[in-house]
Amino acid sequence: MESDMRRRDFLSSSVALMVASGLAHSRFARAAQSADVPAVSRTGGAVILRAADIVAFQAQQRGPVLTRDSDSYDVVRRVWNGAFDRHPAVIARCTGAADVIGAVQFAARHDLLVAVRGGGHSLPGYSVCEGGIMIDLAPMQGVRVDPQTRVVRAEPGVLLGALDRETQAFGLVVPAGTVSHTGVAGLTLGGGVGRLQRKFGLTVDCMVGADLVTADGRLVRAGSDENPDLLWALQGGGGNFGVVTSFEFRACEFGRTAVAGGIVFPIDQARRVLDAFADYCDSASDELWMDPVLECDGAGHRQLNFTLCHCGDDASAGKDVAAIRKFGKSVRDSVARKPWTAVQSEFDRDSPHGNGYYMSGGRIARLVPIMLDHAVESITLPGAELGKISLTQQGGASARRPAASTAYASRDASHNFVVRASWEHPKDAAARTAWQKRTWKGFEPYSVGLYANLNATDSNVKARSAYGDNLDRLIEVKTKYDPTNLFHLNPNIAPRVA
Secondary structure (H helix, E strand, C coil), X not given: CHHHHHHHHHHHHHHHHHHHCCCCCHXXXXXXXXXXXXXXXXXXXXXXXXXXXXXXXXXXXXXXXXXXXXXXXXXXXXXXXXXXXCCCCEEEECCCHHHHHHHHXXXXXXXXXXXXXXXXXXXXXXXXXXXXXXXXXXXXXCEEEECCXXXXXXXXXXXXXXHHHHHHCCCXXXXXXXXXXXXXXXXXXXXXXXXXXXXXXXXXXXXXXXXXXXXXXXXXXXXXXXXHHHHHHHCCCCCCCCEEEEXXXXXXXXXXXXXXXXXXXXXXXXXXXXXXXXXXXXXXXXXXXXXXXXXXXXXCCEEEXXXXXXXXXXXXHHHHHHHHHCCCCCCEECCEXXXXXXXXXXXXXXXXXXXXXEEEEEEECCCCHHHHHHHHHHHCCCCCCCXXXXXXXXXXXXXXXXXXXXXXXXXXXXXXXXXXXXXXXXXXXXXXXXXXXXXXXXXXXXXXXXXXXCXXXXXXXXXXXXXXXXXXXXHHHHHHHCCCCCCCCCCCXXXXXC
């Protein structure tokens, strides 16, 4: 009873303080009047967040703290993958490192399940959780470019389109992904594959530092001269080690255009085109990146959309594009020299927010005919509507770095293959997911490793497949910085048990 009286006294004094300081706007008033909030613990148990504790948390944060009765709660909790409709007990919208520190300390103090949202693009839905705390980094969208040193600092809420716009203003680029509304944070922490990886390497190959809030609420620096083990782990080890509040990249000099687009071939030519693609990969220069995508629209029309990007001069680009155009007789062709920001957003419409997605991605050592047969056959099956099967060319600069140089381990693969199911209406989810699983099963025997950003379910076997020989070292770093596995909604690396 005495503790309840102290809690009521604290609540009353907190409200009085907010009124006196002019902070009692509707957000604080609602929190102050709210009841206790049921929540989920780090290990899945039930906990209760007291109203007074939420008010105290809210008072220390610069950004808003939302609960289910907050006006913007339903908008903020939504993530890119509409297959996940989850309801955090609390959402902490962070505006800077201090807010992140406060949110992590609150989560640890109450032993809460933690989801960390950057761009909200986590394919398995790890950006949001049911009943825990969502640490929302979306408000943190600062980018600073130093054109003299080529150092780029980006906050974790930045999307790739914004990063490209800021760097391109100075004729620079950080190699990143292929969809401009993807978040910098999640893409980078998983490795960062994209159109320029053959020329400049992965996103993590340009990452030279980071600021991170650890599980015990400390802000630490990760760099070559300070906590280098942590920097190494962040270069492909996912969000296992804390919450990054700032990324530091060394950008590459790059013109403002590239030759890119898609050459669409009829589905009855797909098998022949893929054979030609497999042969051409052997002699392709680092400037050329190819990504043939077998796809089916919602009405059941199938095609092969051969997407490509060439970052070389007009002569070399013209030669390569002319050769690819001879792979078959196209029905559409959008390949041309374009601004880099246009290239990076050209196919955004194919990955709309709110659709449901189920997908897997893996690495292969080489393309073999039986895989190509399986790909072409699978896209023609029922359930493939809105589905995609891509066979993305890897290699180049990203393959020439030693596997142990970063946590990202799958550098020796020749191609990355992705099987994606999608649906607009929940009624289609079961059939589309079944198609994806059946198609993936045919590819799986040829996989030499999994891309952690696309495969993040089970630990142990999945972790070994994603991180390869780097897993043992990653376990040591995980144990050092997050021994209780507070940050486990990610491609998880379990800490070593004492």
